[in-house]
Amino acid sequence: MTTSLSAQNIVKRYGGVVALSDGNLDVYSGEVLALIGANGSGKSTLTKVINGVVVLDGGQLLLDGKPINFDSPHAAKKMGIATVFQELSLVPKMTVAENIWLAREPLRSGLFIDSKEIKVRTKNLLKLFEGTYRISMSMDDPISSLPPDELQIVEILKAVSIDPNILILDEATASLDNRQVHRLFELVRQWKAEGKAIIFVSHRMEEIMNIADRYTVLRNGKTVDSGDMKDVDEKALVSRMVGKETVYSLSREDRPKEEEPKPARLTVESLQTGVIKGVDLTVHEGELLGLGGLKGQGQRDLLLALFGDIPYEGKIVINDKEVDFSHPNQAIKESIALVPGDRSREGLLSIRSILENLMLPSWTNYGFPLNMRRSIEDGDRVASSLNLVMRSLSDPVNSLSGGNAQKVIIGKWLLKKPKILLLDDPTKGVDVGTKAEFYRLLQQLRSEGTSILFHSSDDEELLGLCDRILVMFEGKIRATLVGASITKANLVAASMGASEGNIA
Amino acid sequence: MKKISISPPVAAVLLAVVLFIFSGFLPNSFGTNTQAAVSQAVNIVRLSVFLGIIAAGQTLIIISGGEGIDLSAGAIVTLSAILTWMIVQGKDERVLPALVAVLLVGAVIGLINGAGIIFLKISPLVMTLGMAGVITGVVIITNHSNTPGRLAPIMTRVIARPLFLGIPGAIIIYVFFAALMWLILERTTFGKNLFAIGVNRVTAKLSGVNVTHMVLGTYALAGALAAFGGFMVVGNTGVVFLSLGQPFLFPSIAAVAVGGTLLSGGKGSYFGSMAGALVLILISSVLTTMQMIDAVRQMVLGATLLIILSIYGRQRGFRQ
Numbered sequence: 001m002t003t004s005l006s007a008q009n010i011v012k013r014y015g016g017v018v019a020l021s022d023g024n025l026d027v028y029s030g031e032v033l034a035l036i037g038a039n040g041s042g043k044s045t046l047t048k049v050i051n052g053v054v055v056l057d058g059g060q061l062l063l064d065g066k067p068i069n070f071d072s073p074h075a076a077k078k079m080g081i082a083t084v085f086q087e088l089s090l091v092p093k094m095t096v097a098e099n100i101w102l103a104r105e106p107l108r109s110g111l112f113i114d115s116k117e118i119k120v121r122t123k124n125l126l127k128l129f130e131g132t133y134r135i136s137m138s139m140d141d142p143i144s145s146l147p148p149d150e151l152q153i154v155e156i157l158k159a160v161s162i163d164p165n166i167l168i169l170d171e172a173t174a175s176l177d178n179r180q181v182h183r184l185f186e187l188v189r190q191w192k193a194e195g196k197a198i199i200f201v202s203h204r205m206e207e208i209m210n211i212a213d214r215y216t217v218l219r220n221g222k223t224v225d226s227g228d229m230k231d232v233d234e235k236a237l238v239s240r241m242v243g244k245e246t247v248y249s250l251s252r253e254d255r256p257k258e259e260e261p262k263p264a265r266l267t268v269e270s271l272q273t274g275v276i277k278g279v280d281l282t283v284h285e286g287e288l289l290g291l292g293g294l295k296g297q298g299q300r301d302l303l304l305a306l307f308g309d310i311p312y313e314g315k316i317v318i319n320d321k322e323v324d325f326s327h328p329n330q331a332i333k334e335s336i337a338l339v340p341g342d343r344s345r346e347g348l349l350s351i352r353s354i355l356e357n358l359m360l361p362s363w364t365n366y367g368f369p370l371n372m373r374r375s376i377e378d379g380d381r382v383a384s385s386l387n388l389v390m391r392s393l394s395d396p397v398n399s400l401s402g403g404n405a406q407k408v409i410i411g412k413w414l415l416k417k418p419k420i421l422l423l424d425d426p427t428k429g430v431d432v433g434t435k436a437e438f439y440r441l442l443q444q445l446r447s448e449g450t451s452i453l454f455h456s457s458d459d460e461e462l463l464g465l466c467d468r469i470l471v472m473f474e475g476k477i478r479a480t481l482v483g484a485s486i487t488k489a490n491l492v493a494a495s496m497g498a499s500e501g502n503i504a
Numbered sequence: 505m506k507k508i509s510i511s512p513p514v515a516a517v518l519l520a521v522v523l524f525i526f527s528g529f530l531p532n533s534f535g536t537n538t539q540a541a542v543s544q545a546v547n548i549v550r551l552s553v554f555l556g557i558i559a560a561g562q563t564l565i566i567i568s569g570g571e572g573i574d575l576s577a578g579a580i581v582t583l584s585a586i587l588t589w590m591i592v593q594g595k596d597e598r599v600l601p602a603l604v605a606v607l608l609v610g611a612v613i614g615l616i617n618g619a620g621i622i623f624l625k626i627s628p629l630v631m632t633l634g635m636a637g638v639i640t641g642v643v644i645i646t647n648h649s650n651t652p653g654r655l656a657p658i659m660t661r662v663i664a665r666p667l668f669l670g671i672p673g674a675i676i677i678y679v680f681f682a683a684l685m686w687l688i689l690e691r692t693t694f695g696k697n698l699f700a701i702g703v704n705r706v707t708a709k710l711s712g713v714n715v716t717h718m719v720l721g722t723y724a725l726a727g728a729l730a731a732f733g734g735f736m737v738v739g740n741t742g743v744v745f746l747s748l749g750q751p752f753l754f755p756s757i758a759a760v761a762v763g764g765t766l767l768s769g770g771k772g773s774y775f776g777s778m779a780g781a782l783v784l785i786l787i788s789s790v791l792t793t794m795q796m797i798d799a800v801r802q803m804v805l806g807a808t809l810l811i812i813l814s815i816y817g818r819q820r821g822f823r824q
Contacts (some may be wrong), residue, residue: 309710329712338710346710349703351771360700360711369691412711 002029003064003080003165003197005050011058012045019045023059024223025216027166029195032188034202034212034229038241038492039294039457042221043201044086047170050199051083052076074103082164084156086171086201092144097122099143100158125157128187132180148175156184160191167191168199173207174296185211203294203473205234205496219243238493262286265451266420268306271314275301277475279314283420283451288442290466291455293495298475299455300341303422306453307331307338318420332361334420337413339406341424341455347409348397355379355393358412382411387437403434410441421445423454427461439465459491473497512764512816516779519812520786524548527790546672548786553674554740556781558733558752559759560685561614561726563777565628566760567689568722569702569769575632576617577730577756579639580610581749584734586643589653589744596658606731613639614727618720636753643746655742663739674740678778685774698722702770755784758809764816783812 010023020042027033037043048054050061052073061068063079070076073083090099097118106121108114122139133150143151152175159167169188173181188198188211200212208215208229215232217225217240225240232240266283276298283289291299305312308325316323318334325331328338340346349357358379359366366375379393386407390400397408406426413421427435442465446452456462462469469481471494479494481487510518524545527533534540558577565572584606591602613635620631667673689695697718700708705715733752738744762780765772787808791801 307710327714328710329714332712340710345704346706349700349707349770351766352699352703356696356699359696360708360713363693363696366693368693369687370693370696372691 002195004028004062005081005166005197006062006065007046007050007059008062009059010046010049010056010061012042012049012054013057018221020049021221022223023049023218023221024226025050025199026226027197027199029165029197030192031213032192032198032200032211034200034208034215035218036201036208036215036237036241036496037218038488038495039459040220041218041241043218044170045221046218047083047168047199047201050076051081051168053083077162077164080162080165081168082159082162082166083168083170084152084159084172086174088151088155090143090151090154090158093142095140095142096137096146096154097139099154100125100161102158104162121161125161128157128160129153129180129183132177132183149177149180152176153180164196166197166199168201170201171203173202173204181207203297203496205237205493205498208237209234217241234493234498238489238496238498242488242492265319266306266453267315267317269315269317271302271305271312271316273298273301273305273310273312275475276305276312279472279475279477281470281477283453285451286446286449287468288446288452288454288466290462290469291453291472292459292462292469292491293472293478295457297472297495299472300424301475302472303338303341303424303453303455306422307336309338332416335416335418336420336422337416337418338422339409339413339424339426341428343402343405343409343429344398348405350398351396353394354383354388354390354397354400354408357397357408358382358393358415361412362415378415382414383407386411386414386441401431403430406430406438407434410438419450421450421452423452423456425455425457427456427458435461459488459495463488463491471495512762513773513776513779515815516762516764516776516783516812520779520782523783523786523790527786527793530790530793533793546675548789549782550672550674551789552778552782552785553678554733554737555752555755555759555785556678556778557681557736558730558749559756559777559781560681560733560774561729562756563685563760563763563765563772563774564689564698564722564729565726566757566765566767567702567769567772568698568719570621570628570705570719572628572702572722572769573632573757574617574723574726574730575629575753576613576635576639577632577726577733578749578751578753579636579643580613580727580730581734581737581752582744582746583613583639583643583749584610584731585738585748586647586651586653586744588735588738589655590651592653592656592659594654594656596656599656599659603732603735606735607728610727610729610731610734611724612727614724614730615720617727618723621723622716622719640746647746651744653744655738659739660742663736664742674736677736682774682778689774694718694721699770702766704770755781758805759784762809762812783808 005027007023007025010020012020023042023046025035025046035043035046049056052070052075055071068079070079091102094102100122101118105113106117126139133153137150143154146154152172156172173184176184192198202208212229214228215226215237216223219241224243262284264282265285268279268281271279279302291302293299301310304310306316308328308331323334344350349360355376359375363370376393383390383393388407388411389404397405400408427438442452454466463486469486469491470477471479471481471491473494478497479490481490528535528541534544558581562574562577565574587606587609588602591605592598617632617635620626621628662673665673667676697708697713700713701715701718709715734749737748759780760777761767762783763773763776765776784805787805788801791804
């Protein structure tokens, strides 16, 4: 059978933020369409619209030429659109088989779950990947006991089990090894021949070149280009993702002109965690070092390891002294601060007062009994230096807007006067005005000699602010951009793991 | 619309006052006799001291979050009372060593609770329930015959009798105790960190708080506070028996809840728990005055608790 899906002029807003302003895409039976774009280009939003995770605000989806509307992934599945999710959608305590057939269990007499039938069907599905997972893996294993690659395989099988006409693979290869990716691609080619339409989202340029027949490029929430893969090479695709090189002049001019080498403050050698596969880096005094790349390439783990929150192997040297952290309080003693990536879950005490949030790492400096007057003075001082908009320090911190709440997290570390500041995507979900204030603050801290390691999912920020940018790709540093090589094209190319030769 | 928001501890105190005035109109009560009213009020407050002190450790544990609750408090009270009784043997000079000993025993029990919860990842409910069983068993085995012991005269004088200007000693101790609790919760790094781990342990850790040490410390302190409760109770009753502490257990949790401390942790006050203890003792006393049978008293207490908590829940809903 033949099928086609067309997304036309899709618009999606989250609150006031327009994630997608003009998303277009066409995919037909028997082809693999690569959906590509840089960070924040809207490709995950477009995927979510197509698979029913979010409801579109404008535009139209057409399935086989007929308009369709759905409001849940379940409804999308009924129309034959299945998704392999990047963030896995499996239930940890249930078995492999139970997860694959969850809510769609084959029934006997229309009432009882037919466990024999489940076994047979699951076995057939597992055969697709036979030989690429552990021999000991069984369909009766609980999901929580599986390693990441097998979880991903189960996730793929779950999507395939409904025999979809349209299959979306959203970063489905991220945790698979070479052999498994190879098998998946064989299957993709087979499904293609059977007449399925496949949308392929991946951060690996190599895979896109390998498997895709056509491409659609998103940039700043708009579809900017589509075409045949045979007409383009890596370099051409990257340039389409980047568009016209926009010189982001937010602060370029303010950068210190003369660059005499400053002493190293933080040196990391062959750092490894579960996600990081050997990272070396040096942050100098008064340096703003950017940490770029697509989401989930190990930036978060790197920052958490440096802060002593997760175990690591490797060597960390601060001011010529080797350190070995097993708890963040040791890192704090060495004058390190971390602004974590998940504001409400990792940075705030929601129902407690602004004052207590600001003072949390600092209470020990206020004696016994705690000198409340001095803490309020200090809190007021740091709040006004950050232009924190609030009624009173005693208000709960969850009464603040996102940007102001982020100021509280930054403020709590400013009180400690850190020498090394680790930032995990601090401007995510922050309004434009606050961002500008934040950039000025970073400049100021840098000129005062603070060493800053700054991860951002906003490429423009990194390009505009940083002295150097390290681009992470699959747990390693793929490229180091310095001086004239700090361009969006280089950043995007390295983010996609494009071969070194394509970096200018 | 103007929001009328009243903090739970104040609400609990107001409820106590209303209940007290109402109780005056019951037959056989103080009626319009001011002197009798005052002495009745003092008596109620005095009775609430023991529940209030036992609720102190419970307050800390519930504030610490992580589904924190101490079901071993009642057993610790019994153990501490019996230990005090056995150590003192009627001698005044043994009172202080006995107090130190029971505080230590309580702290060690609490520490074991904390260790089970934080290292073995046993839920606080199960861990402290199991601990209560162990303690009760130990007490029964070591006291199969009648426990030899006697209270020292100084304990009875300081705890059970009027001490100063006709005010019972227990109430005077309570005032100092409350001040100490306030100091711990509101004016120490420990207290601030306790609220922090109660709200969000990830944030707390990423701000340098050692959550493991905090949980161990909190359960140890709570064990010592429950033991102090046992010491006070035996000083008041003058006798010991195996079920001495158990009747305090559920009221100690209820007092914390009525006092407005969030059962999910991170928010609350000891003042609230004191007010909660007062309300519970008052209701119980009113029902006794009305000559209700025990079953009815239990029902009314339970229903009151549900009503009060549902009102707090609604208030929170409005504020969000």
